[in-house]
Amino acid sequence: MRGRRFTSRESFHRLALLAVWMLCPGCASQPKQVVPKDAALIRQVSAGREAFDEGDLQEAEKKYRRALIRAWAIDDPYESGTMAYNLAACLTARSQWEQAENWLIDARVELCRAQSSAGNTWLLSAEIAMAQHCFETAERYVNYASLACPPCEIDEANCLCGPAGDCRSEECDECCLVRIPCVGKKIRDKQSDRDCQQGYQARVELTRAKLAAKQFDVGGATRHLALASELAAEVCDLSLQADRHDVAALIHDAQANFLQAGAHRDREVKLLRCIGMYREIPDVLDAAAESYCSAERLDLAIDRIIRSARIRLARGQLEQAWQRIRDAAELVQWNDCEAVEIRLGLTAKLIEDALVDAKRNAPCPPPVDPPSVDPPPIDSAPIDPPASESVLGDFLSLE
Numbered sequence: 001m002r003g004r005r006f007t008s009r010e011s012f013h014r015l016a017l018l019a020v021w022m023l024c025p026g027c028a029s030q031p032k033q034v035v036p037k038d039a040a041l042i043r044q045v046s047a048g049r050e051a052f053d054e055g056d057l058q059e060a061e062k063k064y065r066r067a068l069i070r071a072w073a074i075d076d077p078y079e080s081g082t083m084a085y086n087l088a089a090c091l092t093a094r095s096q097w098e099q100a101e102n103w104l105i106d107a108r109v110e111l112c113r114a115q116s117s118a119g120n121t122w123l124l125s126a127e128i129a130m131a132q133h134c135f136e137t138a139e140r141y142v143n144y145a146s147l148a149c150p151p152c153e154i155d156e157a158n159c160l161c162g163p164a165g166d167c168r169s170e171e172c173d174e175c176c177l178v179r180i181p182c183v184g185k186k187i188r189d190k191q192s193d194r195d196c197q198q199g200y201q202a203r204v205e206l207t208r209a210k211l212a213a214k215q216f217d218v219g220g221a222t223r224h225l226a227l228a229s230e231l232a233a234e235v236c237d238l239s240l241q242a243d244r245h246d247v248a249a250l251i252h253d254a255q256a257n258f259l260q261a262g263a264h265r266d267r268e269v270k271l272l273r274c275i276g277m278y279r280e281i282p283d284v285l286d287a288a289a290e291s292y293c294s295a296e297r298l299d300l301a302i303d304r305i306i307r308s309a310r311i312r313l314a315r316g317q318l319e320q321a322w323q324r325i326r327d328a329a330e331l332v333q334w335n336d337c338e339a340v341e342i343r344l345g346l347t348a349k350l351i352e353d354a355l356v357d358a359k360r361n362a363p364c365p366p367p368v369d370p371p372s373v374d375p376p377p378i379d380s381a382p383i384d385p386p387a388s389e390s391v392l393g394d395f396l397s398l399e
Helices: 008-023 039-054 057-075 078-094 099-111 119-131 137-145 185-214 220-233 239-252 259-274 282-293 298-316 319-332 338-361 395-396
Strands: none
Touching: 039 057, 039 078, 039 220, 057 078, 078 099, 078 119, 099 119, 099 298, 119 137, 137 185, 185 220, 185 239, 185 319, 239 259, 239 282, 259 282, 282 298, 298 338, 319 338
């Protein structure tokens, strides 16, 4: 290629500059290294995920909001979209549907800017629509999810994809037996990418199965569950396997196979415990108790209610825990298992003590001036005060 010829003066100047650069490389501008993952963001996400898995939704929301602000500060579109999704997941768990859906819209915009998959946001939108019985809307969202690319382009070591399970290394009876052999990195990456794509498609089919089950389309639900099971057969994702048991339980309930439904939910609880996703366990136990109660296995139903109450007690949800004890007390009179009654009594006593302590330590309300009303006439009939109810009033029949 022909170009402009340099004059002798220009040539000398260029050679001088080259000599200076070779003698003093530190004086020249060096290429910047790619910055590592933001440490502050990682800390907030880790704390948020831990709180979410433990069921502390208020703390998880606070941590994810801080992570979101940090992602905005560094103008990272992928992290901004992911944190918006995480925040929407927290709001969904607290039944704040409108706010959650708004954050999912924001998440999709940011993930699109990052040229990343928004498939999981559509699946969560479908869950929200199903919770509100908007089944046509839910079906539309599932179709959008099926058209989205699987979220497989992000390195798992730096994945901040929100409250989702992964294949961990803990030993557990239910853990996946499929392990990638000691082969080359390209083969492992190919296997991982295939598992990710099949796992995502399995989640789409599971959402369709759940949507069909909620509309009492047992045939459609069974068909989609079979497709999901085929896709998930070799995918090492225990949260996906737990979701399979959840959908299978819904289908068995619709078929009035209540004992099988309860058994599926027991397996779901075991898998959730294996991967440390404790937040959902008490709700799954409550659902299992309903199935076992419908199957007239009151001993199993009361046991699951007791376990749910104990978890809620440990989380400080005292009113919810006591309500579970009241539900179990209504069932125990038709149960002849002494061990169940003993366990119920022990749990009730601990919850009662916690309620008494909470009431004793509650701050006193500010004094309120009595309303200025005329006193009742002398000859009016006295009004009896309301009878006080003991905290264990409904449980005295067990003792």
